Amino acid sequence: MSDHDSDAASSSSRRAFLRRLALASAGAAAGAASFDLAAAAPVQRRETRHWDASTDVLVVGSGAGGIAAAIDARRAGAEVLVLEKFQVPGGSSSISGGVCYLGGGTALQKALGFSDSVEAMHDYIIAASGLHASPEKVQRYCEGSVEHFDWLVGNGVVYAQKFSDEKEISIPDGSLYYSGSERVWPFRERIPPAPRGHVPPSPHLIGGRDLMHALLDAAQRAGVQLRTRQSAERLIVEADGSIAGAMVVDERVPGSPKTLAIRARRGVVLAAGGFIHNREMVQRFAPELYACSAPWGRGGDLGIGILMGMAVGGAVQRMHHGFVVIPIYPPEDIVKGIIVNARGQRFVPEDGYYGLLGHEIAFHQDGRAWLIADDAIAYKWDDFRLPVAATAPSIAELETRLGMPPGALVQSVDYYNAHARDGADPLLHKAAKFVAPLGRAPYTAYDLSVQNVFAPVHTFGGLQTDVDARVIGAFGDPIPGLYAAGRTAASIPVAPYIGSGISVGDASFFGRRAGRHAAQRKV
Structure with a gap:
């Protein structure tokens, strides 16, 4: 085996490990998760014999959306209870960059x-x-x-x-x-x-960890009650269709789960994350995301909040949308390369946000693309993020090794180089600081195909909500007493993703609006 083959095998092994790690982070619960509305079917209030606990506002999930909702609901005078499925609170927000x-x-x-x-x-x-x-x-x-x-x-x-x-x-x-x-x-x-x-x-x-530590501490100081190892699985509905509370599985005693009926006098906020670890839901609603190599998020991103909302008549939006990251940088020098599709043609400015690169590849190029670099900008180490598809002493030979149409890649590089010598990119207008001709052999093609490259991905589709985070029913009216925030809701983040931080920013901002509206709701 050559050194290159050995390096490629090592890189492939690391990528496979990261993929297994991402999939395993969902835990055993993910294996049982599916698109099963029957399991989330609501319970009628008249069937609820007694309440095991009561609160004004019940928040399902302890990420940025849920904790922000809890803080502002509590400061608005409401009694607040937050439920977290796992032992450690913070949700996917706690493993994000915290932007x-x-x-x-x-x-x-x-x-x-x-x-x-x-x-x-x-x-x-x-x-x-x-x-x-x-x-x-x-x-x-x-x-x-x-x-x-x-x-x-x-x-x-x-x-x-x-x-x-x-x-x-x-x-x-x-x-x-x-x-x-x-x-x-x-x-x-x-x-x-x-x-x-x-x-x-x-x-x-680890800015996300620091962000959530601060918000969780603020919630505790405000008097928010937080229970871990308790997960809501079904909503309780009054005869008029309003939400009365939730059926909750209490797993605080290992091996002895209990089902509790918790009353929410003013409202329930669903902030239980997205559904990237519910592989059946992803395959059904977002096949472009299903193909990506690294499902990313805490283990609670199983779609249960979305399913509970759907089961009581909540409408959903943009279920195929998500965030596909292909982190070709740092270092920035690699941006001087060009990204091409299976026809050897450029299709996206390489200096675009890496969420834009991932979106264009996953949704518009059948999930396939390559980054072409010369020896001046190629990685000087074996980078686990980007597998090497081929190396060659010339662009023509690289084109052949990639199986591209004869002359296509050569033409793209020639056109790019002709203008790059003058610091220009008339085709895609890449910023001048990233424009440089590719001319130093050998040439390397990095595989950006979403199944092979390190491509973290999570979902944006969810329950339709209004500006106060109220869940909208199938007929266009808010469902009384039901709110959603974070990735349980379809809100500001869409595909293409506009920039890091809009997801956590949206979750915390509209989580706050959900908490305030629920706390002030007249019942």
């Missing part, structure tokens, strides 16, 4: 000398989200962004006054960066770019 996409002139933006406006933030999110944007929600989110940043800080989330210009979460001690495609064409030409990725400083990319 919140915020702008419009936050205190951190101003302190670091950046000018931003609600209008610019709004226009970028709408433009980058494409046809699936939620205009009213985006407007509320942008208008409330400055206050939401202040709320995070007020709840103990720490940010450093340091900007990072690199194309990645600031490492090790920065807190503000360009987390999307704000400086990518065509957005940079139409909308004043500003850095909006706000993240707790972290040398090991």
Whole structure:
């Protein structure tokens, strides 16, 4: 076996391990999860003989959406109970980068000398989200962004006054960066770019852990009650269709689960995550995501919140949408390469946010693409993220080894090089700092196909909600007493994903609105 073959085998082994790790993180529960509405069928209130516990607002899930809902519901005067399926609270938010996409002139933006406006933030999110944007929600989110940043800080989330210009979460001690495609064409030409990725400083990319530690501590100080190893599985419905509470499985005593009826006098907030670890649901609703190599999220992302909402008549939206990350950087030099499809043609600006790259490959290129690099920019180590598909002394031979149409890749590289020598990219308008001709042999093709590359993925589809996070029924009216936030709801995050932090930002922002509305609901 050659050194190259040995390296490739080693890289493949590491990728296989990461895929197994991602799949295993769902735990044993994921193996039993399926698209089974019957298992989530509601219980009628008249069939509930007694209540085992009561609260004003019952929150299902302890990620950013659930804990934000709990904090603001409690501060609005409600008694609040949060249920977490697993022993450790925090949900998928706790293993995220901890980025919140915020702008419009936050205190951190101003302190670091950046000018931003609600209008610019709004226009970028709408433009980058494409046809699936939620205009009213985006407007509320942008208008409330400055206050939401202040709320995070007020709840103990720490940010450093340091900007990072690199194309990645600031490492090790920065807190503000360009987390999307704000400086990518065509957005940079139409909308004043500003850095909006706000993240707790972290040398090991564990900002999500720090974010959730702060919010969980704030919830405890506010008087929120949190129970771990308890999971809601069915809603309890009054005769008029309003939500009265939930049937909960209590697994605090190993091997002796109990079923409890918990009353929610004012409302239930479903914030139980998405469904990336419910493989049957993913295969049914989001086949493009099912093909990706690394399902990503905490083990509770089994879709149970979505299923419970559907079972009581809740409408769902954008169930095929999700976030596909193909992290070709860091280092930034690799962005000077070109990304091509099976026809040897470029189709996406390589300096785009890596969620944009993943989206274009997964949804528009049948999940197949290659990154072409010369020796000047190729990785100088065996990078587990990107398997090497082929190396060759010339572009023509590389094209042959990849099985592309004769002359197609050669033509793409020749065209790119002809303009790159002048620092230009008239086809896709890559930023000048990333434009350089490919001319130093050998040439390497990295496999970006979603089944082979390290491609973390999670879901965005979920229950339809309004601006107060009320779940909308199939006939267009809110279901009384039922709310959803985070990835249990279909909200601002869509495909393509506009930038790191819009998911956690959306979850915490609309989680707060859910909590306040539920706490003030008249019953």
